[in-house]
Amino acid sequence: MTTTTQKTWLVTGAARGLGAGIARAALDAGDRVVVAGRNRDALVMAFGADSDTVLSLALDVTDAAAIAAGVEAAVARFGRIDVLVNNAGYGHLGIFEEIAAQDARTQFDTNVFGLFDMTRAVLPVMRAQRAGRVFNISSIGGLMGGESGSIYCASKFAVEGFTESVAAEVRPFGIHMTIVEPGFFRTDFLDASSIRYGDNPIADYAEASAAIRAFYDARSHNQAGDPIKLGQALVTLANADNPPVRWSAGTDAVGVVEMKATGLKAELDAWRDLSISTDGDFTFREEPKAGGAWG
Known part of the structure; x- marks a missing residue:
């Protein structure tokens, strides 16, 4: 079931x-949108002057003050x-060893702590309304890590754990949170203007590093996903009465989710006996509570 009333959106990195x-x-x-980004001129160029439906913010x-x-x-x-x-x-x-520690912290400052701070600032507004939707843009790399993704995937894994946890906390106030896991979409993400690589080369990794860059360079601006179609899908989810906590975008993303689910089940089954052997002979065992919270 869906509900279609005019909404006000706040979109970062818009x-x-x-x-x-x-x-x-x-x-x-037909909704109203607050478009936010570091360069307000770029927002005005993309969406026009402020109006009854658009507000551009340098953010x-x-x-935190911004x-x-x-x-x-x-x-x-x-x-x-x-x-x-x-x-x-x-x-x-x-490659992890080729990425400086400060670069990892900077990645988390934007992808994780920036997202935390935005959410912390908006949730009181939504609680007062007793209604709201939060879409946290993760990545299929937030579900499955891989070579070259150690820092980026770690940041998105953090976003996913955060979202699953807070979703349970705010649901009683009519607020729904959804993790969005896009696959490869045709944006500037892999463009030199956006993507960053480790800059501490190590000879042992030279061949692997070159192959990684060639792989991503070949896919830059050739990705299958359409950002407008993803946006239309989020409009549908924003109007759904019971949106999912996790939603994947693109056939490649769906394939990765299926691969992850199959792999988890196979590995669990292969080591099940050893896993359950760690239980103690106690008269009381704390069990996970409803909704995923632990005592």
Whole structure:
């Protein structure tokens, strides 16, 4: 079942890529959109001057003061925030040993702590409304790690664990949170203007590093996913009465989810006896509570 009333969206990282596609789809659906990004001029170029349906905000998700001011401005302009899309982020790929420790922290500052801070700022608005939707843009790399994805995938795994946990906390207030796991979409994500690689080369990894870059370079701007179609799908989910906690986008993403599920089951079965052998002979054992919370 779906409910289709006009909504106010706040989309971070909205100047291009998935963020722009999501914002455009929401506007096409008749909703109002607060588009946020580090460069307000780029937002105005993409969406036009501020109007009854669009508000452009300069907002860096690593700046707590800018987040607070942005949320305040959005509520002052449109009275509420119905949908938060935590999209701002980037990918830092490459061999783990070739990535500096500070680069890993910077990846988490944007992809994880920036998302935390945006969510923390918007949830009080949604709780007061007793309604809201939060879409946290993860990646299929948030479900399955792989060579070259150690730092980026770690950041997205964090987003997924965070979302699953907070979703249970805010559901009583009419707020739904959804992890969005895109596969490869045709954006600037793999473009030199966005993607980053480790810059501490190690001879032992030279061949592997070169192959990784060649792999991603060949796919840049050739990805199968359409950002506008993803945006249209999020509009559908934003109007669904009971949206999923986890949703995958693209045939490649669906394939990875199926592969992960099959692999988990096979590995669990292969080692089941050893797993259950660790139980003690106690008279009381704490069990997981409903909703996934642990005592």
